[in-house]
Amino acid sequence: MRFRDVFSIIGPSMIGPSSSHTAGAARLGRTARAIVGETPEQAEIELFGSFADTYEGHGTDLALVAGLLGYIPSDTRIRDSLSIAEQEGMAVTFKTGHKPVAHPNTVRMRLRNGGREHVVTGCSIGGGNIEITGVNGFDVKFTAGYPTILVFHGDRPGMLADMTDLYRDAGLNIGYMEVDRKSRSGDVLTVIESDGMLPDGSVQLLSRLVGVQRVSRIDPSEVEGSG
Numbered sequence: 645m646r647f648r649d650v651f652s653i654i655g656p657s658m659i660g661p662s663s664s665h666t667a668g669a670a671r672l673g674r675t676a677r678a679i680v681g682e683t684p685e686q687a688e689i690e691l692f693g694s695f696a697d698t699y700e701g702h703g704t705d706l707a708l709v710a711g712l713l714g715y716i717p718s719d720t721r722i723r724d725s726l727s728i729a730e731q732e733g734m735a736v737t738f739k740t741g742h743k744p745v746a747h748p749n750t751v752r753m754r755l756r757n758g759g760r761e762h763v764v765t766g767c768s769i770g771g772g773n774i775e776i777t778g779v780n781g782f783d784v785k786f787t788a789g790y791p792t793i794l795v796f797h798g799d800r801p802g803m804l805a806d807m808t809d810l811y812r813d814a815g816l817n818i819g820y821m822e823v824d825r826k827s828r829s830g831d832v833l834t835v836i837e838s839d840g841m842l843p844d845g846s847v848q849l850l851s852r853l854v855g856v857q858r859v860s861r862i863d864p865s866e867v868e869g870s871g
Contacts, residue, residue, distance in 0.1 A: 666702060666703045666704065666706075666707040666717065666722070667707070667717040667772035668707075668749065668768025668769070668770075668771075668772050668773065668774050669695075669703075669704045669707035669708045669711065669751070669768060670707040670708070670710050670711040670715065670716065670717040670719075670722065671711060671717060671768075671772065671774045671788065671867050672708060672711060672751060672753075672764075672766045672767075672768060672774050672776075673707065673708045673709065673710060673711020673712040673713075673753070674711040674712075674714065674715075674716070674866065674867045675711075675764070675766065675774065675776060675788040675862060675867050676711070676712060676753045676755060676762070676764040676766075677711065677712050677713075677714060678788075678860060678861070678862045678863070678866065678867065679762055679764055679779060679794060679860045679862070680755050680757060680760075680762050680860075681860060682757060683712065683713060683714065683732070683734060684712060684734060684755035684756060684757050684762075685733065685734060685735065685756055685757050685758070686734070686735045686736075686755070686756040686757075687709070687712055687729075687734060687735070687736045687737070687753060687754070687755050687756075688737050688739070688753070688754040688755075689705070689708055689709075689736065689737065689738050689739075689751060689752075689753050689754075690738075690739050690740070690741045690751065690752040690753075690754070691704070691738065691739075691740050691741065691750075691751050692740070692741045692742075692743070692745045692748075692750040692751070692752075693745055693747070693748030693749060693750055694748040694749055695748070695749050695750060695751055695768075696740035696741065696742075699738070703722070703723075704751075705726070705738055706722050706723060706725045706726060707722055707725075708751060708753070709725040709726055709729050709734075709736055710722040710725035712729070712734070712753075712755070713725060713728060713729060713732070713734070717772065745767075746767070746777070747767035747768075747769060747775075749767050749768040749769070750765070750766070750767040750777075751765070751766060751767070752764070752765045752778075753765075762779070762780055763778070763779070763780055763781065764776065764778070764779055764780075765777050765778035765779075766778075773787065773789070774787060774788060775787055776788060779794065779833060780796070780833070781826065782824040782825075782826070782832075782833035783824050784822050784824050784833055784835045785822060786820070786822070786835050786837060788862050788864060788867045789864050789867075790819060790820070790837040790838070790839075790864055791837065791838050791839070791840055791841040791842070791861075791862070791863065791864060792835065792836065792837050792838075792861070792862040792864075793835070793836045793838075793842055793847070793850070793859060793860070793861055793862075794833060794834070794835055794859065794860040794861075794862070795807065795833070795834045795835075795836070795850065795856060795858075795859050796831070796832075796833055796856070796857045796858040796859070796860075797831075797832050797833075797834065797853070797855045797856045797857055798829075798830075798831065798832065798855035798857070799825050799827075799828065799829050799830055799831070799832045799855075800829075800854065800855045803832075803834075803853070803855060804821075804823070804834065806853050807834065807836065807850065807853070810842070810846045810849055810850055811836070811838060811842065811846075813846070814842060814843055814846045816838045816839055816840050816842065817838060817839045818836055818837070818838050819837045819838060819839060820835075820836070820837040821834065821835065821836050821837070822834070822835045823835075831857075841861070841863060842861070847859060847861060
């Protein structure tokens with residue numbers, strides 16, 4: 645695990661009782677919201693491992709929904725997130741999963757808006773830190789602790805070079821990149837972490853590249869509530 649500062653070790657500012665089960669859960673929800681790009685109309689939340697065993701007692705259900713609503717881990721509205729979601733028209737259902745998972749604090753969120761559906765899987769790995777391990781059937785891994793871009797695109801020669809050119813032109817270093825494709829010449833998800841946020845103009849150019857279907861941008865200050 646990469647610790648970015650002392651607060652990654654001593655724990656986050658949060659509504660308790662558990663950094664893993666509440667602060668981490670809120671960050672998972674906010675990250676999923678960033679991937680979707682808006683508050684989902686429907687959220688089917690499946691919990692695994694210790695999340696499944698203790699989610700009501702530890703407030704994991706409240707924190708996940710609060711994150712989907714856009715609340716930070718220290719927002720006092722977390723306590724009322726289920727009723728707020730209902731008032732705002734977000735339909736939420738919970739279920740527990742029983743298949744083995746790599747981490748005990750794992751959640752899969754199936755989020756729907758209009759005719760679109762996104763499935764985001766992640767885990768809370770301690771101290772409020774998280775990892776996203778799957779998006780829409782793609783096996784990827786990122787922490788949302790760094791400026792991150794998700795590019796959903798078709799598989800074509802030169803695509804990665806076109807993407808990295810935009811980062812070079814923006815004067816940004818790429819710290820991490822992961823690519824997963826469903827089939828040769830099929831759909832691809834590329835995840836890029838960088839030293840700074842890609843500017844709006846560069847994101848627009850990225851979204852207009854041939855074969856790009858959708859771009860999601862994750863600002864860590866928004867996920868963590870520090871900005």
